[in-house]
Amino acid sequence: MAINILMPALSPTMEEGTLAKWLVKEGDTVSSGDIMAEIETDKATMEFEATDEGVVGKILVAEGTEGVKVNAPIAVLLEDGEDATAPAPAVAPAQEIEAPTAVASTTAPASVATPDNRPTMEEIPAGTTFKTQTVREALRDAMSEEMRTTDEVYLMGEEVAEYQGAYKISQGMLDEFGPKRVIDTPITEHGFTGIAVGSAFAGLKPIVEFMTFNFAMQAIDHIINSAAKTLYMSGGQMGCSIVFRGANGAAARVGAQHSQDYAAWYAQIPGLKVVQPYSAADAKGLLKSAIRDPNPVLVLENEILYGRSFEVPEIDDFTVPIGRARIWRQGTDVTIVSFGIGMQYALEAADELAKEGIEAEVIDLRSIRPIDYETILTSVRKTNRCVTVEEGFPVCSIGNHLSAKIMTEAFDYLDAPVINCTGKDVPMPYAANLEKLALVTTKEVIDAVKSVTYR
């Protein structure tokens, strides 16, 4: 029986793709493992292999077609002895997709998030123009700009050079800076982190990319015992100007060992600075500041945010100071404090709540250490209520710490206990339904706000 070949999902986040090239034609015999086509996903161009034997009866989607949905039939494979002229049973010609059709134009434009107002963006002069960039591009630009400024900065990590980055953050950097400054390491986090920290003792300014922060656990001794404490232990003689960066937090369906938010872990350590940007502009500005900072700085990025687009100011040498929060949205009824991907839930919740007449003030911490307490306390003294939102585990969370701080410094202003919205107190499950339940949700934020506002 003829088999429909369907558009495959070739990455955890792919929903549609471009059928870039057919490597077989109608009438060709293929066997399992033969490469049939090249397909462009959201991340890369992938080869697509046959999984059955047979003869290519009909190609349904011409090469060059964009926006082909996952699971749409793209060709018909005939089994032994079937006639190539026999009609394929499941797909009528009317369903054929021609290249490039309206399907292409229905491709959703990259979503662009823009803050309603920018009261704390005083660093950006009036009249500045903005360009739309992904977080991925913004991070690459930050590193490249700093590497152009000084030779002391280099990038080291697994797959950062020839592979162009496991998540394509360092795309093009090997070409520009060469293999001495963009260095592929073996899979030896403890070892290469130690080497990078040692080179920082000697005055270089390394950027260490962890493929994800889950693997920085192998190196956490050097991050904490070597990088964070040496300035103190040497009585100020010898510091460590280094950046540790990479994807942090849950991606999609990658299970317990690959889905964890380390914000609270690193936030505990004196001697470290920790930033966790949400927008592309903050990713760029904070990473540039981190590279220049004379201290060890952790830049906790997020895989899901890498592909998201935001407005980035077109300013030469745009930086964001470490230790300053940003008010994304002003409001009078409740203060929502978040950071990193938690901002997505905070902002969505604020939009929903506004429809019900609740005006939330949404603060993006951006820096987890040092924390901009003043911005939070000023807001809470105005709204008298606070909800925190983060993806990490609930016990000893950043929200717990903020609650304590608010209780100590603004107790008399509070009209309700602070509520912390967090990930659940369980290792991340793989099953799709359980994973959804384990993560913090917009609804939980809305419910928390209603609870502190007694609605």
Add this chain to the structure above:
Amino acid sequence: MAARKPAKKSNTSKEELLAFYREMLLIRRFEEKAGQLYGMGLIGGFCHLYIGQEAVVVGLEATTKEGDQRITSYRDHGHMLACGMDPKGVMAELTGRIDGYSKGKGGSMHMFSAEKNFFGGHGIVGAQVPLGAGLGFANWYRGNDNVSFAYFGDGSANQGQVYETFNMASLWGLPVVFVIENNQYAMGTAMKRSTSSPDIYTRGQAFGIPGEAVDGMDVLAVKEAGEKAVAHCRAGKGPYILEMKTYRYRGHSMSDPAKYRTREEVQKVREEKDPIDHVRDLLVQGKHATEDDLKAIDKEIKATVNESAQFAQASPEPDLSELWTDIYA
């Protein structure tokens, strides 16, 4: 890869060759099906296929006995099938359903079977090496003659904890077979770009651990080397290193565009060294099986795999209450 040694006739039999053929084919067809289900969005996250490396686990499992343990990385589907775990339970874990080996909570990279002494399925590169030595430690501690198999890749072989483990395993004489599955790449990094010496098996020398390189595309060579290693461990002589020279045909995981090697390179290994074709040739040339016999086996295995895929789609998602179970004993 070294040229394939001709199989010694005395060391195998028709029955064994047929069993190897079946077991390797089951892994290959299972993995192809998993790739298909991933393409349909039924499997999520990371999914690392074992296609090309089948001879390694199948040859080594032939040297094990009841009570021996195995542990490996995230590229674990082949190991589970080879040690006798049910394809249905494995596939259902891949789709994240309640009938999966970990009730859908582990996924492709994290699956376990206490019954089969399969200790996972580990996502952190290199972590399974000391864990595997710990399984060997338990055998040594209890004074039984069981052996543990710790499988890891060429890339993992650079992790520091591997050498800490080598030292202690040798110092204490632990019965562990360290199996380096050298498929020549760690994600996009060819071995010569990450590893200072070409022969990983020689790295045990500094710790007094014997090691050898094995043609990991030849199931008979694998079994022969495995028998020697296992005998060494069971006799209380300490650990043994086997470096299996093998090859993965597919990308590192489903989302790897594999631009770091040529299509020709992959094609050449497939044509000249395929472990399944090798046994198929031995079966046909030795007149142990006709083309029709082999076709019948193919059909049977396809049916098993299809059944596992149907099972894995029909099995329900875990009940939401499962989120909160299994956190503490």
